[in-house]
Amino acid sequence: MSARARPHQAPAPTAGLALTLVICTVGPGSLAADLEFGRYLAAECMTCHRSATATSTIPNIFGLGRQHVAAVLMAYRDKTLPNAVMQNIAGRLSDEEIASLALYFSITMKP
Amino acid sequence: MTRLTRRSFTALAGASLGAIATAPLARPALAQAKPKLVVIGGGPGGGTLARYVQKDAAGAIEVTLVEPATQFTTCFFSNIYVGGYRTFESITHGYDKVKREGVNVIHEAAASIDRARREVVLSGGRRLAYDRLAVAPGIDIKFDSVPGYSEQAAEVMPHAWKPGAQTRLLTAKLNALKDGDQIVMVAPPNPYRCPPGPYERVSMFAHVLKAKGFKNARIVVIDPKPAFSKQKLFMQGWEKHYPGMIEWQDPKMHGGLKSVDAATNTVKTDLAEYKAALVNVIPAQMAGRIARDSGLANASGFCPIDSASMKSTIDANVFVVGDASIAGDMPKSAFSANSQAKVAAMTIRGELTNARTFPARYANTCWSLIETDDDIFVGGTYEPGDGKIKQVTSIISQDNEPADLRKRNYAASVDWYTGIVVDIFG
Numbered sequence: 001m002s003a004r005a006r007p008h009q010a011p012a013p014t015a016g017l018a019l020t021l022v023i024c025t026v027g028p029g030s031l032a033a034d035l036e037f038g039r040y041l042a043a044e045c046m047t048c049h050r051s052a053t054a055t056s057t058i059p060n061i062f063g064l065g066r067q068h069v070a071a072v073l074m075a076y077r078d079k080t081l082p083n084a085v086m087q088n089i090a091g092r093l094s095d096e097e098i099a100s101l102a103l104y105f106s107i108t109m110k111p
Numbered sequence: 112m113t114r115l116t117r118r119s120f121t122a123l124a125g126a127s128l129g130a131i132a133t134a135p136l137a138r139p140a141l142a143q144a145k146p147k148l149v150v151i152g153g154g155p156g157g158g159t160l161a162r163y164v165q166k167d168a169a170g171a172i173e174v175t176l177v178e179p180a181t182q183f184t185t186c187f188f189s190n191i192y193v194g195g196y197r198t199f200e201s202i203t204h205g206y207d208k209v210k211r212e213g214v215n216v217i218h219e220a221a222a223s224i225d226r227a228r229r230e231v232v233l234s235g236g237r238r239l240a241y242d243r244l245a246v247a248p249g250i251d252i253k254f255d256s257v258p259g260y261s262e263q264a265a266e267v268m269p270h271a272w273k274p275g276a277q278t279r280l281l282t283a284k285l286n287a288l289k290d291g292d293q294i295v296m297v298a299p300p301n302p303y304r305c306p307p308g309p310y311e312r313v314s315m316f317a318h319v320l321k322a323k324g325f326k327n328a329r330i331v332v333i334d335p336k337p338a339f340s341k342q343k344l345f346m347q348g349w350e351k352h353y354p355g356m357i358e359w360q361d362p363k364m365h366g367g368l369k370s371v372d373a374a375t376n377t378v379k380t381d382l383a384e385y386k387a388a389l390v391n392v393i394p395a396q397m398a399g400r401i402a403r404d405s406g407l408a409n410a411s412g413f414c415p416i417d418s419a420s421m422k423s424t425i426d427a428n429v430f431v432v433g434d435a436s437i438a439g440d441m442p443k444s445a446f447s448a449n450s451q452a453k454v455a456a457m458t459i460r461g462e463l464t465n466a467r468t469f470p471a472r473y474a475n476t477c478w479s480l481i482e483t484d485d486d487i488f489v490g491g492t493y494e495p496g497d498g499k500i501k502q503v504t505s506i507i508s509q510d511n512e513p514a515d516l517r518k519r520n521y522a523a524s525v526d527w528y529t530g531i532v533v534d535i536f537g
């Protein structure tokens with residue numbers, strides 16, 4: 001049950017928090033975050049996330065914190081966060097791609 | 112290794128900052144009118160492609176969408192309608208928003224493509240010039256792949272593999288069944304749209320009959336394939352929810368399909384003859400006629416594409432997306448069509464307006480409902496590789512998962528439907 005808790009429902013999810021620290025040392029800013037690349041990559045996310053509401057199972061990801069998005073995507077990639085659907089999506093993302101997506105979603109509102 | 116490519120690419124792209132030279136194709140001269148994109152077919156492939164080019168080119172490309180229907184009923188989630196979970200209206204969508212966004216939508220069929228002159232000829236005779244053409248007509252049913260089947264026979268034995276009237280006919284026949292009636296499904300050979308679709312449909316048949324309290328219902332599936340998508344998961348689900356109701360036969364068990372007869376509602380196999388109250392025949396499939404007639408398909412009946420762009424390997428000014436294309440490891444699904452359309456849209460903008468382009472990448476997830484709140488999925492991500500669109504990651508639901516997980520799957524699939532429909536139709 002608790003393993004299935006959605007990361008954004010808990011204020012400081014264990015997996016997410018641990019990863020946030022890692023990211024801070026690497027720092028998303030120091031990675032090649034590329035907004036236009038992020039925008040292209042984000043088209044893939046739209047299919048599932050674009051109509052998310054406060055109560056939907058697929059959560060809203062627009063306007064989230066840049067480090068939160070990066071940490072969560074890395075945790076899905078490492079399979080430290082459960083959810084096979086997102087693990088599949090994140091499984092092939094490089095650090096640069098994650099940084100670009102995090103940048104894009106942190107500054108973009110739901111269309 | 113693909114990561115390495117993408118890394119070096121990102122570095123490169125950063126350095127050259129949009130000054131990327133693209134394909135050595137004729138590009139409209141600067142002084143000329145806006146470059147023109149014509150899209151044939153307003154389904155998941157064509158609809159997504161038209162909208163993404165319209166949105167991202169911000170007026171620099173004139174986008175025309177040619178689609179005869181003013182209302183599009185989705186095949187995806189049509190099984191959910193058959194199962195009684197949704198209304199027909201809720202799976203039917205219009206093009207008003209697409210039009211409002213500036214896409215020129217013409218509700219006519221494309222009758223032919225004059226590839227030499229780069230013109231689409233509409234059914235009314237009008238000609239539309241294009242710089243780039245996207246072809247997304249979906250599939251046509253190969254009626255003659257099942258002996259005895261025809262377009263007329265489909266009025267009695269629906270395929271319901273193209274949406275709309277056929278889906279309604281199938282549902283009406285299902286809802287009219289009495290206890291003890293038999294259903295026979297003739298499943299399709301590969302490749303066909305929505306690999307788990309027939310088995311989700313069988314599940315929905317069973318759900319409706321079980322919900323009515325029928326004790327003697329029987330569903331026989333005559334399959335030309337020795338195995339099918341998510342087979343183990345479906346069979347576990349059938350055993351759990353509908354014990355004894357569904358009998359799936361592979362070619363070894365039925366010995367081969369001999370014929371169907373709409374006059375008597377019978378299905379003959381090498382080993383038996385079935386008289387059924389409902390026969391659902393899902394024949395073999397091929398790319399929509401316009402693609403085949405224009406010489407864009409190969410001997411397989413589907414259209415070969417370049418895996419890095421969804422560009423036809425037969426004509427460099429033409430892109431083919433969705434079910435009509437040969438998309439390597441990707442299944443024919445709305446999710447795939449939507450994903451392919453985004454790669455094509457980016458490539459088209461790159462060619463017509465010098466927009467920055469990025470390496471192609473694709474994704475798919477297909478959910479299937481077995482019984483109320485028992486939903487399974489299969490999915491993958493894909494990239495160009497080995498001369499095709501190649502799977503790079505994959506997932507599938509596990510055996511005997513907790514009920515709450517399966518229930519969440521269904522909720523996620525509903526959210527996906529809501530999202531993708533907005534992605535396609537605005």
Ligand SMILES: Cc1cc2nc3c(=O)[nH]c(=O)nc-3n(C[C@H](O)[C@H](O)[C@H](O)COP(=O)(O)OP(=O)(O)OC[C@H]3O[C@@H](n4cnc5c(N)ncnc54)[C@H](O)[C@@H]3O)c2cc1C
Nearest residue numbers: 152154155156186187220221248249305433434444445446
């Ligand atoms: C029962 C069933 C369940 C399914 N479930 C799912 C699912 O859960 N998830 C999923 O992702 N996919 C699912 N699918 C598959 C999905 O419906 C198709 O893969 C998808 O519709 C393909 O999109 P497309 O744009 O290639 O073609 P289509 O959706 O077929 O759209 C093609 C459009 O082109 C138009 N057209 C054709 N010829 C011409 C012409 N000459 N001129 C102009 N327009 C033309 C047609 O009118 C049509 O509107 C399911 C399919 C079925 C049958």
